[in-house]
Amino acid sequence: MTKIQWKGVFPAVTTKLKPDFSLDEAAIRDGLERLIANGVAGVVLMGMVGENASLSPEEKLEVLRIGKETVAGRVPVISGLAETSSERAIAFAKKAEQIGVDGLMVFPGLTYKSDARETVAFYRSVAQASGLQILLYNNPRGYGVDLTPDLLVEMLEEPNIVAIKEESYDTTRVTDLLARFGTRLNVVCGVDDLIVESAALGAQAWVSGMANALPKESVRLLELANSGDFASARKLYQALIALFHLDTHVKLVQYIKLAENVIAGYPETVKPPRLPLVGEERERTLAIVRKTLADLKALG
Structure with missing residues (x-):
């Protein structure tokens, strides 16, 4: 396992699919090569974005095998863990460790809104199931469970819980976490359209959706912010912001895959019940992608 340095851009990689919804191995491999070539940190x-809950158990493990083999140790490989029960989550954590990934990004238990005691017990049981580094996934809007600083105190008794993807849409949480836990817990921005704000407050890593479409520009944006060059960061951020807003929508998977298709030619296939974008919504999204590319070109 590679020790993860929680700095830089970590794209939440889209799972490329063929028209029949099977895994598109060639596209998955090519997409990973493109991300690494453009400087992502992991x-x-x-x-x-990788449609975790839509994949079969066998497909999930196959994606990890393809990813681990393709990346070949050049950057850390983190697997999302999104399961409906503690039993399944623990089993997946063990299988992921056997495949050789470097860390887990752990969602709350799906379909059930756990209370504080249940949430802590769930995360601790997953952490104890393997030696993998754990990135907590905090998205209370999406999953109804808020990993507050008070809840984290007990979770951090598990030494391999080392980072939190902060997606509460409240930037004050970044400061609260860093003030309370210091270097014990890495705070990772999980919202594309709050990245410069989060970096200004001390977050040095970013799990990004739209970095799939524009990895080079995303890496550059975080580098500028982390170096303190906020004048340059703001200019680039303003060119990207309309595209980044799409990362916060319920259809972010469709939006990101369409942007990838336009920019890099990858398939935009999504698994039902998601459906490809059509009509005015598709044209509106395409217009945002095209304007973003034009604005980036104007920036030079």
């Missing part, structure tokens, strides 16, 4: 396989 890759997160099968997050929300």
